[in-house]
Amino acid sequence: MSYFSDPGNLCLFLQLELDDAIRRLHRVVGNAVVDDDRYVGGGTGSTQLFQAVLFALSSPTILTLSPSVSSPLPLSTLHCFWILEKKHGNMGMSSFLNHVMSQPPDSPLSGSKFDSYPEETEFLHSGLYNWAGDAYSFDKDGAYVELVTSPNNPDGMIREAVVNREGGKLIHELAYYWPQYTPITGKADNDIMLFTFSKATGHAGSRIGWAICKDKEVADKMIKYIELSSIGVSKEAQLRAAKILDVITEDCADSGPDKEDNFFEYGHRLMSDRWEKVREVVKRNGVFSLPKYTRDFCTFKGKDTDSSPAFAWLKSKDGLDCDNLLREFKIVTRGGTNFGVDSDYTRISMLSQDDEFNLFLERLAAIKGSINGNY
Amino acid sequence: MSYFSDPGNLCLFLQLELDDAIRRLHRVVGNAVVDDDRYVGGGTGSTQLFQAVLFALSSPTILTLSPSVSSPLPLSTLHCFWILEKKHGNMGMSSFLNHVMSQPPDSPLSGSKFDSYPEETEFLHSGLYNWAGDAYSFDKDGAYVELVTSPNNPDGMIREAVVNREGGKLIHELAYYWPQYTPITGKADNDIMLFTFSKATGHAGSRIGWAICKDKEVADKMIKYIELSSIGVSKEAQLRAAKILDVITEDCADSGPDKEDNFFEYGHRLMSDRWEKVREVVKRNGVFSLPKYTRDFCTFKGKDTDSSPAFAWLKSKDGLDCDNLLREFKIVTRGGTNFGVDSDYTRISMLSQDDEFNLFLERLAAIKGSINGNY
Numbered sequence: 001m002s003y004f005s006d007p008g009n010l011c012l013f014l015q016l017e018l019d020d021a022i023r024r025l026h027r028v029v030g031n032a033v034v035d036d037d038r039y040v041g042g043g044t045g046s047t048q049l050f051q052a053v054l055f056a057l058s059s060p061t062i063l064t065l066s067p068s069v070s071s072p073l074p075l076s077t078l079h080c081f082w083i084l085e086k087k088h089g090n091m092g093m094s095s096f097l098n099h100v101m102s103q104p105p106d107s108p109l110s111g112s113k114f115d116s117y118p119e120e121t122e123f124l125h126s127g128l129y130n131w132a133g134d135a136y137s138f139d140k141d142g143a144y145v146e147l148v149t150s151p152n153n154p155d156g157m158i159r160e161a162v163v164n165r166e167g168g169k170l171i172h173e174l175a176y177y178w179p180q181y182t183p184i185t186g187k188a189d190n191d192i193m194l195f196t197f198s199k200a201t202g203h204a205g206s207r208i209g210w211a212i213c214k215d216k217e218v219a220d221k222m223i224k225y226i227e228l229s230s231i232g233v234s235k236e237a238q239l240r241a242a243k244i245l246d247v248i249t250e251d252c253a254d255s256g257p258d259k260e261d262n263f264f265e266y267g268h269r270l271m272s273d274r275w276e277k278v279r280e281v282v283k284r285n286g287v288f289s290l291p292k293y294t295r296d297f298c299t300f301k302g303k304d305t306d307s308s309p310a311f312a313w314l315k316s317k318d319g320l321d322c323d324n325l326l327r328e329f330k331i332v333t334r335g336g337t338n339f340g341v342d343s344d345y346t347r348i349s350m351l352s353q354d355d356e357f358n359l360f361l362e363r364l365a366a367i368k369g370s371i372n373g374n375y
Numbered sequence: 376m377s378y379f380s381d382p383g384n385l386c387l388f389l390q391l392e393l394d395d396a397i398r399r400l401h402r403v404v405g406n407a408v409v410d411d412d413r414y415v416g417g418g419t420g421s422t423q424l425f426q427a428v429l430f431a432l433s434s435p436t437i438l439t440l441s442p443s444v445s446s447p448l449p450l451s452t453l454h455c456f457w458i459l460e461k462k463h464g465n466m467g468m469s470s471f472l473n474h475v476m477s478q479p480p481d482s483p484l485s486g487s488k489f490d491s492y493p494e495e496t497e498f499l500h501s502g503l504y505n506w507a508g509d510a511y512s513f514d515k516d517g518a519y520v521e522l523v524t525s526p527n528n529p530d531g532m533i534r535e536a537v538v539n540r541e542g543g544k545l546i547h548e549l550a551y552y553w554p555q556y557t558p559i560t561g562k563a564d565n566d567i568m569l570f571t572f573s574k575a576t577g578h579a580g581s582r583i584g585w586a587i588c589k590d591k592e593v594a595d596k597m598i599k600y601i602e603l604s605s606i607g608v609s610k611e612a613q614l615r616a617a618k619i620l621d622v623i624t625e626d627c628a629d630s631g632p633d634k635e636d637n638f639f640e641y642g643h644r645l646m647s648d649r650w651e652k653v654r655e656v657v658k659r660n661g662v663f664s665l666p667k668y669t670r671d672f673c674t675f676k677g678k679d680t681d682s683s684p685a686f687a688w689l690k691s692k693d694g695l696d697c698d699n700l701l702r703e704f705k706i707v708t709r710g711g712t713n714f715g716v717d718s719d720y721t722r723i724s725m726l727s728q729d730d731e732f733n734l735f736l737e738r739l740a741a742i743k744g745s746i747n748g749n750y
Contacts, residue, residue, distance in 0.1 A: 127500030
């Protein structure tokens with residue numbers, strides 16, 4: 001079994017079966033443009049692809065290519081890069097690029113760090129890019145890359161780019177833009193979009209993610225990254241993912257008279273049911289609040305639907321340390337400080353097994369009575 | 376299907392089945408020490424693991440750990456690191472570590488760059504490490520990491536560390552240390568050893584590699600790298616690899632009276648046969664030379680055996696560009712300059728399909744007659 005999939009295909013490491021399956025699924029769901037002029041590339045989860053995009057948008061090898069090839073960064077920035085390199089030898093390359101994250105002005109999440117993205121960006125101390133923090137407060141000149149995560153993790157909100165300046169490149173991480181989590185309001189048509197099998201269907205252990213991008217050069221460089229970091233993506237995982245996505249696509253395309261809920265409708269019903277229960281408990285015990293989402297028309301379901309995000313972003317109304325408070329009641333969550341906000345916020349997974357979720361509800365419901373005594 | 380395999384296991388991302396299968400196979404082959412105090416970690420091929428080791432041996436997070444934990448680098452070096460950082464801010468971290476490769480003095484390979492390793496080391500311009508070239512000519516002070524590839528790619532030679540200085544850490548890449556390629560002369564017992572499914576059994580497309588290491592802290596940091604770069608390794612690939620390795624182990628352990636060649640004996644017979652044919656053609660056409668290997672006692676086969684490496688490292692006796700010469704005869708190879716040596720060397724895969732290999736022999740045999748006229 002060779003490293004390569006199809007030497008004729010742009011992405012040597014993506015099985016044609018998976019490329020086809022990804023495009024078919026997006027077409028039937030209507031959540032992203034996957035026309036024939038778009039490049040689809042596979043990665044070991046969207047985690048690897050995120051780093052592949054950073055490399056693609058910042059690596060200086062562009063200078064060795066023909067000037068007619070569209071450049072991922074304005075020439076002035078590349079020029080700046082080489083000036084820095086000359087000045088400090090090998091040591092002067094780290095600050096020419098600023099990676100910022102997207103955050104709208106009036107959100108309580110301002111300053112959020114999107115969990116693992118800063119660490120994924122910084123851990124190798126790359127000389128090609130560095131994490132520049134909150135996009136809303138980003139005010140440096142020159143080239144930058146803005147990461148837009150929509151729906152956002154942890155708060156489930158729909159996000160758009162906020163810096164909107166000359167010299168900027170956008171990465172849209174759309175992992176949760178599927179009908180079980182949020183209304184599909186149109187086909188996303190961004191320059192670089194990241195999706196993952198993990199969030200689309202729940203198969204996190206397969207480590208399959210994909211990028212859809214418009215620019216051939218960006219796609220080429222992402223492939224170069226995948227080659228250098230792991231010489232491709234497991235074929236077993238790709239073939240299994242292709243089969244599963246195909247089955248889901250067929251299920252969604254089937255509109256026979258006796259058709260029951262399709263995969264995403266079923267998922268959305270389960271998620272809505274869980275959200276209703278959590279909101280009910282939160283309302284009853286009176287010590288927490290949850291984000292409110294706008295009801296919207298879902299083109300996939302053909303009707304107005306509510307958001308039912310993968311995480312509940314819980315806030316303590318009294319400004320208590322929400323993660324600590326819940327731990328007292330044997331509920332393990334991920335506190336707001338992990339996302340760069342205050343400890344009165346915490347993130348709770350809405351995707352646990354039924355038993356676990358029901359136990360969570362039970363323990364959450366028990367907090368009301370105790371809190372007056374204990375806190 | 377979750378990201379994680381077994382929360383109780385040190386390596387959250389390695390399936391227990393695969394850990395067991397790897398240890399069982401090494402025990403039956405006798406090519407590496409896999410006692411219970413050794414840590415086995417999985418990666419997306421040994422490519423990802425190589426980078427995980429670089430991170431593990433050079434990342435400064437050691438400073439946040441307890442001083443009693445054994446350090447992957449001498450304290451003076453870490454101190455040096457921080458001095459550099461203070462001096463140049465974020466920009467001064469790239470040259471404190473020197474990664475060298477292993478190369479014995481009198482080899483024609485002196486200066487070889489081991490193909491993709493330099494690019495894999497340098498492509499992100501990491502501030503943690505940099506490629507320092509040929510180990511034989513390495514004369515800098517301070518901490519370093521030496522990469523020993525044995526048997527070596529491209530020349531199939533057995534290698535040992537050559538720098539042997541205070542402050543050095545060794546990575547042993549033993550991808551080809553299996554009985555089909557080379558006599559097994561003992562259980563390798565190095566601090567950090569890398570193996571890969573790709574070379575052990577030919578399943579390159581699965582992207583499964585493993586590291587065996589003695590130090591828990593190195594293992595922990597490698598896991599951290601795997602987490603940050605891809606949140607683990609495909610479970611489909613791991614489970615399939617575990618099954619295949621188990622079948623091979625059972626095959627090797629079976630010593631019944633009617634037992635035919637086991638997997639590795641069969642592989643070695645095929646490889647020996649190919650080598651005999653190539654040597655015959657090379658001898659007959661008189662324009663090339665091939666490396667000579669020492670016959671050695673193979674503990675796995677219980678008898679003296681010859682090496683039959685995965686690549687033929689062909690040299691033009693007349694100092695011609697060997698890769699170009701072969702291309703004239705429609706033989707595609709990888710020229711010596713890719714490995715940092717002169718163009719009179721070239722690397723030819725000995726692992727192609729039968730049809731392809733026979734065609735190669737046919738075309739190679741045709742060179743003798745033409746070369747006097749054409750070159």
